[in-house]
Amino acid sequence: MAKYLNVIRHTTPDIKKGILYGQTDLGIVDSFYDEVNEIKRNNIFLNNNEIVFSSPLKRCKVLAQELFSQDIIFDSRLKELNFGDWEMLPFEKVGEKNLVEWRNDIVNTRPPNGESIKDLSIRVHEFLEDLKKIENQTINIIAHAGVIKVISLYCLNEPLERFEFKMNYGEFFQFELT
Numbered sequence: 121m122a123k124y125l126n127v128i129r130h131t132t133p134d135i136k137k138g139i140l141y142g143q144t145d146l147g148i149v150d151s152f153y154d155e156v157n158e159i160k161r162n163n164i165f166l167n168n169n170e171i172v173f174s175s176p177l178k179r180c181k182v183l184a185q186e187l188f189s190q191d192i193i194f195d196s197r198l199k200e201l202n203f204g205d206w207e208m209l210p211f212e213k214v215g216e217k218n219l220v221e222w223r224n225d226i227v228n229t230r231p232p233n234g235e236s237i238k239d240l241s242i243r244v245h246e247f248l249e250d251l252k253k254i255e256n257q258t259i260n261i262i263a264h265a266g267v268i269k270v271i272s273l274y275c276l277n278e279p280l281e282r283f284e285f286k287m288n289y290g291e292f293f294q295f296e297l298t
Contacts, residue, residue: 123296125296126258127260127295128261128291128293130179130262131159133146138211139209140206142234143207144207145179147179152182159290171259172191172262173193173195174195175199175264179264180262181262197246198247201234203231203234204233204235205232214231226283237280244270275297
């Protein structure tokens, strides 16, 4: 039986633009409550009678706690891509050559001591397979852009090579998991 996934990307993190911040546990910005109110206004699908999963990283955790009153299941498989040695580095410190090599094969190339998109997809696919065992529930997920892209490609039966697409902070998606 099909089950619906309501997926929301976290709100704006407290970091300057141009810095890689995958699994770094960042705080939230002053506009957080404005962003939360916007999410609440625009998402009639959110329901406090449903199961809620969230990345344990603060930028997701705080949003999940603000949106939902029931218990939240924090799952490490929903963490963002691990950029390894590139975490918290500005793009220019990573170097153009390294970034070009990574972008040329983003699915398989790992930043030093980090994860590839393929690695990320393995843990997210494992999470999705576990969700299939839950009976007749709509499931809410608060996660990161990389995780949401993998969920999207999985649900649409698209290859990981289609990973590169943009999404906004606080953006809502609904998928059917069959």
